[in-house]
Amino acid sequence: MEILADKLRPQKLSDVIGQDHLIGKDKILTNLVKNKKIFSMILYGNPGTGKTSIAYALSKELGMRTKFLNATMSKKEDFDNAIEEAKFYGDTIVVVDEIHRMNKDKQDILLPYIEKGTIILIGLTTSNPYYKINPAIRSRCQIFSLHDLTNEDIIKVLSKATKSLEGIKINKKTLEYIASLSSGDVRSALNLLEVSYYSTSNHEVSIETVKNINSKPVFLHDKNEDGHYDVLSALQKSIRGSDVDATIHYVARLIEAEDIDSIIRRLSVIAYEDIGLANPGIGPRLDAAVEAALRVGLPEARIPLAEIAIEMALSPKSNSAIMAIDKALEDIHKGNIGTVPSHIKNGNPNYLYPHNFPNDWVKQEYLPEKLRGTKYYIPKNNLIENNLNKVHKEMKGEK
Secondary structure (H helix, E strand, O other), rough: OOOHHHHHHOOHHHHHHOOOOOOOOHHHHHHHHHHOOOOOOOEEOOOOOOHHHHHHHHHHOOOOOEEEOOOOOHHHHHHHHHHHHHHHOOOEEEEEEHHHHOOOOHHHHHHHHHOOOOEEEEEOOOOHHHHHHHHHHHHHOOEOOOOOOOOHHHHHHHHHHHEEEEEEEEOOOHHHHHHHHHHHOHHHHHHHHHHHHHOOOOOEOOOHHHHHHHHOOOOOOOOHHHHHHHHHHHHHHHHOOOOOOHHHHHHHHHHHHHOHHHHHHHHHHHHHHHHHHHHOOOHHHHHHHHHHHHHOOOOOHHHHHHHHHHHHHHHHOOOOOHHHHHHHHHHHHHHOOOOHHHHHOOOOOOOOOOHHOOHOOOOOOOOOOOHOOOOOOOOOOOOOHHHHHHHHHHHOOEE
16 A cells, blocks of 8 residues: 555655755756756755655656665665666666665675766765765765755645545644644654544544644654764753753653663763863762652653753853863873882882871872873863862962
């Protein structure tokens, strides 16, 4: 049975909704079709933004023989066959979905024929091609990033789709509600509309009908893909930037995905990487919040996690500790080490025991001679580190 999303797949570029930076008067892809010329490319964007539709429309408008393959599901023989057909019939478009998952054997098969122009590769991926796609493939392709569709874009597609669903009764507010659940994924929106249509006896689709099927918005959050790490990165950058509202937004996305483990791990990193010595008490308070969250579980776990995330966003920040340890590690990696001073080696009688001196401090060298005078720790100007430095100076008898 043909699903609605496939039935409505655009036959030409002008039917594609959105992607106005690539499609339209004097835009890149439109001009390629107009000039009857196409090059290997990678279409990169979130699910449901039109990657497959654009590839399909390009092949239709150019009238070129096209093979649709999947990097993981299609076998090595499928790639061999595509190349043999291209040799026999001439220029052929090979569309490879999930191209970031393509193994080396399949890449080796395609590369020389992409190089010669025997095949035109159109790779489709939701993963960042600059990180996830083999450089040899990437260098032979133009990379086009697809933008997320707006709710208005989704509503246009849904309105068009209703004409293919005989006898459907649906109002604008319901279409808007379906669009709001899709988070820019047009395929998800069309699938939800189709299921809603066939789930009723009279084909009357209301907001309640849709809610009975799905009331949660779709959002890109796959633990094994970029979306997951994008959310975690956004959470850390929001806390680092002291944006409490953005912080809560990204915590909420992770909670909605029931991904407490990732929240805990990332907050633990932030506590020591970004807040650090500006608020050293944040670590124990985070541990207490984590313990409470794990004890009560979801949905109540959202409360202690939200509270500690807010506190972390509003906390003063310092990265002096990570800067210090990374600078010391850099020296070690470069071989800039030196030997341990003899007087602080184990059992050496020349070692001066600080607790035998005023303020529990005595002047002596601790760094290897090669590194004398090296400063790894550069304090930040905040209340805690200023106080630590003040106490440290007083202990040494400095003003």
